[in-house]
Amino acid sequence: MRGSSIRKGVVTAYVALYVAILYFPVLLLPVFSVNDSATPKLPLTGFTLKWYSGLASNETMHSAAWNSLLVGVSAALLSTILGICAARAITRHQFTGKGVASGLIMAPLILPEIIIAISLLVVLLSVGIELSLLTVILGHLLICVPYSVTVLVSGFEGFDPSMEEASRDLGETTWGTLRRVTLPMLAPSIISSLLVTFTISLDEFILAFFLSGTEPTLPVYIWGQLRFAAKLPNVLALGSVMIAASLVMLTVAEIVRRRAEARTAAKTE
Amino acid sequence: MSGNEGNPLPAMTGRTAGRWLRSDSGQGWLTISPPFVYALLLLAGPILVIIANSFWSQDYLTIDHTFTLKNYREALTEPIYRDLLFRSLFVSVIVSIVTVVLAYPVAWFVSFHGGKYKGIWLFVITVPFWSGYLLRILSWKVILGYNGVLNTGLQYLSIISEPLSSLLYNVNAVIITLAHSWAAFAILPLFVSLEKVDRTLLEAASDLGDGPIRGFLRVTLPLTMPGIIAALMIVMIPTVGDYVTPKLVGGKDGVMIANAIQVQFGKAANWPLGAALAVSTMVIVGMVAGAMVLLLLGLKRLVK
Numbered sequence: 001m002r003g004s005s006i007r008k009g010v011v012t013a014y015v016a017l018y019v020a021i022l023y024f025p026v027l028l029l030p031v032f033s034v035n036d037s038a039t040p041k042l043p044l045t046g047f048t049l050k051w052y053s054g055l056a057s058n059e060t061m062h063s064a065a066w067n068s069l070l071v072g073v074s075a076a077l078l079s080t081i082l083g084i085c086a087a088r089a090i091t092r093h094q095f096t097g098k099g100v101a102s103g104l105i106m107a108p109l110i111l112p113e114i115i116i117a118i119s120l121l122v123v124l125l126s127v128g129i130e131l132s133l134l135t136v137i138l139g140h141l142l143i144c145v146p147y148s149v150t151v152l153v154s155g156f157e158g159f160d161p162s163m164e165e166a167s168r169d170l171g172e173t174t175w176g177t178l179r180r181v182t183l184p185m186l187a188p189s190i191i192s193s194l195l196v197t198f199t200i201s202l203d204e205f206i207l208a209f210f211l212s213g214t215e216p217t218l219p220v221y222i223w224g225q226l227r228f229a230a231k232l233p234n235v236l237a238l239g240s241v242m243i244a245a246s247l248v249m250l251t252v253a254e255i256v257r258r259r260a261e262a263r264t265a266a267k268t269e
Numbered sequence: 270m271s272g273n274e275g276n277p278l279p280a281m282t283g284r285t286a287g288r289w290l291r292s293d294s295g296q297g298w299l300t301i302s303p304p305f306v307y308a309l310l311l312l313a314g315p316i317l318v319i320i321a322n323s324f325w326s327q328d329y330l331t332i333d334h335t336f337t338l339k340n341y342r343e344a345l346t347e348p349i350y351r352d353l354l355f356r357s358l359f360v361s362v363i364v365s366i367v368t369v370v371l372a373y374p375v376a377w378f379v380s381f382h383g384g385k386y387k388g389i390w391l392f393v394i395t396v397p398f399w400s401g402y403l404l405r406i407l408s409w410k411v412i413l414g415y416n417g418v419l420n421t422g423l424q425y426l427s428i429i430s431e432p433l434s435s436l437l438y439n440v441n442a443v444i445i446t447l448a449h450s451w452a453a454f455a456i457l458p459l460f461v462s463l464e465k466v467d468r469t470l471l472e473a474a475s476d477l478g479d480g481p482i483r484g485f486l487r488v489t490l491p492l493t494m495p496g497i498i499a500a501l502m503i504v505m506i507p508t509v510g511d512y513v514t515p516k517l518v519g520g521k522d523g524v525m526i527a528n529a530i531q532v533q534f535g536k537a538a539n540w541p542l543g544a545a546l547a548v549s550t551m552v553i554v555g556m557v558a559g560a561m562v563l564l565l566l567g568l569k570r571l572v573k
Contacts, residue, residue: 004481008382015378018371022397022452025408028418029401032411040411041421082304093297101298101305104313110503112510114527115547118534119315122322122544142312145304196399205403206512210534219403226407226517239404246400254392 083148155189438520462496
C-alpha cells in the first residue's frame with residue numbers, strides 16, 4: 001500500500017513538472033513583452049508597456065491583423081459547414097467507401113503542412129489563380145475541416161436521431177427539421193467548432209506563408225519582423241496578445257462543449 | 270432524351286440512381302460529398318499533380334513533360350539532399366520516441382488518476398498545442414540563445430561564467446523544440462487507448478500475483494500498443510516536414526528537408542526537383558513508419 005502511494009506521488013510530481021515545462025515557453029513571451037530591455041535576457045530590468053504602445057500605431061500590423069481576422073472568420077464558417085456535412089454522414093449513415101472518404105477529409109491532420117502547401121501552390125499557380133487572402137482561406141479550410149469534424153461528430157453522437165424523425169413525422173419539412181431541431185441541438189458543437197477553427201487559422205503559418213501573396217496574415221507578418229532584432233520586443237508584445245486571444249477562445253469553446261455534454265448526460269439519465 | 274425512348278436502359282439507370290440516392294448509402298455519399306469533393310480537388314488532386322511533377326523536368330522557365338527519373342536520381346544521390354533527408358528522418362524518429370515516452374506517464378496519470386477532472390486535465394495539457402506555433406519556437410530561440418534566458422540566467426546565478434554556445438543552432442535545439450511542440454498532441458491517442466484498458470484485467474493480473482510493474486508491462490502496455498503506434502505516427506509524419514523549427518533554431522547544422530523543398534519552390538524555381546524531394550520524403554517516412562509499426566507489434570508479441 002505504501003509503495004503504491006509513493007509511486008503515485010512520483011507520477012504526480014512528474015506530471016506537474018511536465019505541465020510546467022509545457023507552459024514555460026508560452027508564459028515567457030508575456031514576461032519579456034513587459035520587460036524594459038530591447039533584448040530578452042535575465043535578470044529582468046523593469047516594467048514597461050512601451051512595446052504594446054508601439055503596436056497601437058503600427059499600420060502594417062493592423063492590416064495584417066485585419067487580414068488574419070478575415071481569413072479566420074471565413075475559414076471558421078466554411079470549415080464548420082463542411083464539417084457538419086462530414087460529421088452527419090459519418091454518424092448517421094452507413095455506406096461503402098465511408099472509410100476512404102473520411103480518411104481523405106481527415107488526412108491533413110497527419111500530413112506535413114509543407115506537402116499540403118506546395119501541392120496547393122503548384123496547382124493554383126498552374127491554373128493561373130493569383131495568390132491572395134482567398135488562396136490562404138482555401139488552404140486553411142483543408143486543415144480546419146478535420147478539427148470541425150472531430151468536434152461535430154461528438155455533437156451528433158450527443159443527440160438522439162429519433163428527435164429528427166419525430167420532427168419529420170410531425171410534419172416538419174427537411175429544412176424545418178434542420179432549422180428547428182438539428183441546428184439548435186448542435187449549437188454548442190457548432191460554436192465550439194467555430195472558435196477552435198478560428199484559433200487554428202489565426203495561428204497557422206506554413207500555408208499562409210506559401211499562399212498569401214502580398215497580403216500577410218499575422219504569423220506571416222511576425223515572420224517578416226524576425227529579421228530585425230530591434231523589433232523583437234514588439235513581436236513579443238503582439239505574440240502575447242495573440243496567445244491571450246487564443247486562450248480565451250479555446251476556453252470558451254471548451255466551456256460551451258462541456259455544458260452541452262453535461263446537459264445531454266443529464267437528459268439521458 | 271427523345272432518341273432513347275425505345276430503350277429502357279437509361280430510364281432504368283435513372284430509376285436505380287434515384288433509388289440509390291434515397292438509400293442510406295446514397296444519402297451518406299450525398300451528405301459527405303461537399304467536404305469530400307473539396308478534399309479531392311484541393312488535396313488529393315494537387316498531391317497527384319506534385320507526384321506527376323516529380324517525373325518531369327525544369328527547362329529554364331517551362332516544364333518539360335517527358336517522363337524522367339532524373340529528379341529522383343538527384344534527390345536520392347546528391348550528398349546534400351541525402352544528408353538532409355537522413356537528418357529529417359533521424360529528427361522525426363527521435364522526436365516521436367521522446368514525445369511518446371515522456372507523454373505516456375502523463376496520459377496514464379490522467380486516465381487512471383484523473384477522476385472527474387480528466388477533461389480539464391486534457392484541456393490544460395493540449396491548450397499550448399493550439400496556440401502560438403510560431404511564437405513557441407521563437408520562445409525557444411529566446412531561451413536557448415547565446416545571450417538568451419538560459420545562459421544569462423545561469424550566469425546571473427554564477428553557475429557558468431561564459432555563455433554556452435552549444436545550446437542553439439544545432440540538431441539538439443531542433444529536437445527539443447519539436448518535442449515540446451508536439452508533446453500535447455501525443456497525449457490524445459495515448460489517453461484514448463488507456464481509457465479502453467479493461468481495469469478488471471489489471472485486478473486479475475494482481476490477483477494472480479503480478480506486481481504493479483509486471484502488471485503494467487504484461488497488461489497495460491500491450492493493450493495500449495495501438496495508442497502508442499498512433500501517437501508515434503501522429504508526431505513522426507508531420508515533424509519530418511517541419512520548416513519553421515529548423516529555420517529558427519536549427520542554424521546551419523540543423524537544416525531539414527523542408528527547407529530544401531521550400532528553396533526549390535521559391536528561389537531556385539525547380540518545381541520537379543522540389544516535388545521529387547517531397548515525394549521521396551513522404552515515401553521514405555512511410556516506410557520507416559511501417560517498419561516501426563512492425564517492430565512494435567513484434568515486441569508486443571514478445572512481451573506476452
